[in-house]
Amino acid sequence: MDYRKRWSASRLLIAAVAVLIVVCAATVGSLGVALAGLSDARARLLDEILPARTSVRDVDTALIDQESGVRGFVLTANEDFLTPYTEGQRAEQRSLGSARELLDPDDAQLVRDLDELEQLADNWRQSYAEPLIADVRRSGVPQTLLIDAQRGKELFDQVRVAADALGVELDRTAGEARRDLDDVARQQLWLVIGLGLLLVLIITGVAVLLYRILIAPLRGLAGDVRKVSSGDYAHPVVAGGPRETVMLGQDVETMRVRILSDLEDLRRSNSELEQFAYVASHDLQEPLRKVASFCQLLERRYSGQLDDRGEQYLRFAVDGAKRMQVLINDLLAFSRVGRLTREQTLVDCDELVAQVMENYSEVIERTGATIEVADLPTVRGEASLLGGVFGNLISNALKFHGEEPPLVRVDVERTEGSWTFTVSDNGIGIDAEYAERIFVIFQRLHHKDDYPGTGIGLAMCRKIIEYHGGTIWLDTSGGGTGTTFKFTLPAVEDDEQ
Template sequence: MALVLAGLAVGAVLLTRTRTEQARVTGDYYDATVLSDDLLTSLVDQETAVRGYALTRDPAYLAPYRAAEERGPADFATLQRKLEGSPQALDRLQVAARAAGAWQRTWAEPAIADVRTGGTLSGADLDRGRTLFDAVRREYSAYREVLGDERDEVRDALSRDVGLLFATLVAGALGALGACLALLAALRRWVTGPVEALATETRTVAAGDLHHPVHVEGPPEIERLAADVEAMRRGLLTQLGVLEAAKAEVEASRLQLEEQARELQRSNTELEQFAYVASHDLQEPLRKVASFCQMLARRYEGQLDERADQYIAFAVDGAKRMQQLINDLLAFSRVGRLSSGFADVDLEACLAVALRNLSAALEESGAVVTHDPLPTVSGEAGLLTQVFQNLVGNGVKFRGDEPPRVHLGVERAGDEWLFCCRDNGIGVEPEYAERIFVIFQRLHAKDAYEGTGIGLAMCKKIVEHHGGRIWLDTAAPGGGTTFRFTLPVVGPQEGAATAAPVTAAVGAAAQEGDR
């Protein structure tokens, strides 16, 4: 280790020197050489430009001269910074720069001014300019020679240091190799062997033999590691048992679900058959019974005693009620089963249709229906119209002494629209909040309020078919009844505005909902 540390210290010193010298050769001296060539080229372009202008009087020839004047000071300043570590080359550069400045001041600028004012340069003037520029070339050549000598010295030093660094690295590598060979035998005996044995045991377990115990002798650390692997093997064995039991349960559940799905399919088939029978086979004889009972009532009214007329009236009423029950049951069974597909539905239009259907009842009762601006949702227009018709119809049917007042409110609640249907009717006791949504459940005798008791059950099934909920708000302030229900928001919608009263107009015959 001492040998390695000593070699590293020497190598670090040599590496630092090598990096410094390399930076000077590839950085400062290279950049200085390139900038020097660029400056000399710029001076040659300037001299050529002045001579061309003197011979042709064309100002376009002076473009290289002026361009060199603009970038020359910046390039010269950069070159001086690069040569800050080379005083001799910097001095020679200053001499060359003074020679270039003398040529520019004493010949180039006067020559340009003389030609611009109409003068002509003689051959002697041109020779004098050439002589001055030859002096500039000589000074730049002397500067380049000094620069090249200094660069060669640094390059030679770099080569020597690289050789020393290589020799140091080779010696350090040989020393390290010897130390590694010495350590290898010990590591092989005390570390590598036990680790390989542990790896073999682990691979046996990883191959699937979880019942194979893991035990390795060696250093305490390796033995503790083997104990951890053995504990992990036992844990995996326990988890495998749990997973196998869970898999068996999942498989049993899957088989049970498949059996339930088959049962559900059979139930749906039977329900469709029942719907067909109810809509065709049951209604036809029922229509005959109702028809003949009505004929009996018309033809023999007054010919029998009062009790017989009452019995006939009961039979006619029972047949009609039975027919209505069958129709309502059919409509209830078709919700969600016979679907035309969801589309964007304007609830304003649905409410308008519902109010037209209820127009006779609204006019007869003097009811006033108000509502907030209603949004557009995704669903089936006919079913949503039925919800509004049943809720508003209930508010009109189960009214008190005052004329009915029904209000439909709506507000945004996260990803749902929350609707509220509030009336001033007779209300519903809180203990019946769940019962009223059960099919054919009625809170009043049929003589007090007509209907089959399927209206709110229909509303519940339609709302849930559209992904919403409906309930009786037993905590709403004031009298009357308040129903609330939700529908999903289908996209960005504006919030509900202030309600605007809408009084129902006379339209088609009313088709009321019921509790």
Template sequence: MSGNTKARTRRFSTWTTRRWLRAGVAVSLTVLTLLGVTGAWVLGRTESISDTLVNTKSPALSTSFRLESALLNQETGIRGYGLTGTSDFLTPYQQGLTDQATHTETLTRLLHGDAARLRDLTAVQDAVATWQERIAEPIASSPAGTTSPLITERAAEGKETFDAVRIALSSQQDRLRADRARAVQDLSDTMTLRNWVFTAIALVIAALTVLVFEGLRRGITRPLEQLGADARTIAAGTFEHPITSTGPADLRRLSGEIDFMRRRLVRELAFTEEARLRLDAQAADLQRSNAELEQFAYVASHDLQEPLRKVSSFTQLLQRRYGGQLDQRADQYIDYAVDGANRMQTLINDLLDFSRVGRVHHELQSIELETVLNRTVSSLSVSIEESGAEITHDPLPPLVADHTQMGMLWQNLIGNAIKFHRPGQTPKVHISAEREGDLWRFAVTDNGIGIAPEYAEKVFVIFQRLHTKDAYSGSGIGLAMCKKIVEFHGGTIAIDPDYRDGARITFTLADEPPRATEISTMPEAVRDGAVSSA
């Protein structure tokens, strides 16, 4: 038994919610169908017995009594006529004959199909026929006005034959009365059974209702509530809390899948936390390294200024004093040295400017970009006049920004647009500005040689050049400095890859930077030197 019980338990444990519901519905419908069929049978039985009692048993007994009354009327009329000869006594007799025929026909119809009761009716009819033949009809046919001699002659026979009628009627009525009593008892028993059946139906329905609600509570509601409670506990941050698997197989499977997700989430969170800690450490190291590199770049370039200035001064002095006095090769070497020193001076100055962005700046203040742009165009007047460049712009908005850095931004963008023009073509530069949400989007568009899409990111990397120094002069720092300035002010900068008639550089700036940028922590002497150099 123990093994069979365990086997059944294992089998039921694999049932899903749908299967439990189907089984419950099937059992409930079966029980209700059986009870309904029983109830219908009881109701039909009650109706049948009631119909028999009302339409057959009771009317048959009543009709038997009426038949007895009609026969008594006949006997009374015949006896009175025989004794007095008065014709008035024949009236009850004749009415009794009529009523007898009517009641006999009614009884025959009511007792149709009941052979025993029909035999009782036949016995009554036979007894009545004997009495009428021997007594009633001969006396009724006697002349009126005189006493019939037959009333005296056949007095004993008349009493005997009519007593036979009474006995037959009494026997018939006793049986009809017994039949009616049995029908009444059957009706009472059937009604009792009906009451019990409908009580049982009500109790079964109530029990099924309780079982259904209890089954739903235990099989669905309670597991779902437990699952919801576990999920809320996990959602509150207790990710180590396990999911309890209860209920039918599908709900247990769902709980298992959610618990698997929880365990995977715990692993992912642990991995993410570990990765975040590593990234924080790497970010701190990178920030420290960048600060050290910026400090090194500034210090190195600042310390290189003086010896480079001496090298440049003496090579220029050597060129002026001894130019043309040495051979041609010596003059060429001196030119190389002067050009190299000048390029080195430019590179160091650009590197110093690049290192100052985001580290050394003036206080952010409201500035007019058009004013800054006009000053920048004025400072580039020489290159603009030499190239014949045309500089146009849309109305520019006022912003809260670093005045100096905005000037460096315009200078690099416009300077590059003029520098990289097509040979034999007049440079045309247009600066546009349009509102885009909370930002302003600016675009510097030229008709120059353009920038291929594959170099759209490379041009913003420091020291990255797309052309040789002989083709186009420069240090490769300009666009990298523009990127650093724009990002310092909370914006972004990019090359428009869809523009093909030159180059278009777009960047965004807010009306005010999202947060104030502080000068990087560095030795006070170096920071003071940077400010003084600016």
């Protein structure tokens, strides 16, 4: 399938996010509707029905106060006993007004019952209470005989019955409102549970979809890339999924093919280098050996017959041939590092440095040198190559010393996953400006007549250390006399030793 017909990862992501947004919007909308219904039911119960029921109770209480005030005034003709009557009327009007404002006009039965209660209360006052109060005021004395107790009781009982009926109706309405509130709350709970399950299912579906169309192809591509990076350059790289992963897979496959082609060229080049090394080690050295041998024969045969200039020329020729042989051998050794590999084993650095000191025992004795070695760890590598590193650094410390006898110190410290070795001396030192130049092949800081050597030792050390996965550098942070080299080697885990 043409990758241009595939959806891009951004388009897939937008589609997944759009689905989630739609579902979330529907969820929020549904919850909003449910919350609105819950809020309406709650407001009807708490802000309308229950306060209206309280107002009706207040009306009933105000009516009882009025009846008590009228009875006390009639029995005593004392105007003070009318205070509950007058205040009860005002309280009744306030409570009736409050109840009328709280009741929904759509509750016609409740409104009619409230109006009936008000009419019955007015009828009791106009038909019984007010005429009786007027008679007592005219006579100025208690009128116990004028009290029509039976008629007053009948009228007031009608008022109380209406008030009780309205209270019962309000209680019934409050019960219905509570049930409605409970129903809405249960509906909202089930809605939340259902929407939560729906969200879980949708998120799971989107995750599975993204895994199949995005993560799984990337994982497959990563597996192919790891196989190629591990050295299996013949393994093809094939990617599916969205457009970007397919394009990335094609780019990696193109790179793999190019690497495979370059690898073949590199193999041919290495073969040519091996042929050159063979020629350099045999064919080139043979003429040098002849030149050196015949120059030495001439020197012995005609010694004393040549003038000083002639003997000097012969010595120059012999020295040049010998140095050429040393250079060729050093070049061959430098080219073999990392190319002719051997199995890396566990190397005890203490034993390695002890062997180096034994090899240089004559120089150490002649120069009066002191070499202090800390407890060194075991590392993994090629013993001969690592021995060459310690040998080069220690021999340089013995070679480039000042007036004082050489003092060489070999230390080590653990730094995260590697060992940092330090080889320091009290010699002539190296300026910081040459910190990189000294690791370049054949770069010398002194004339060959002052200090012997080909200038390849430190370059060889860098190549060996980097071949073992470490780094080497000239430490210029001390600021004192002498030279300090540091290099790192990967640490060996305890279970490997």
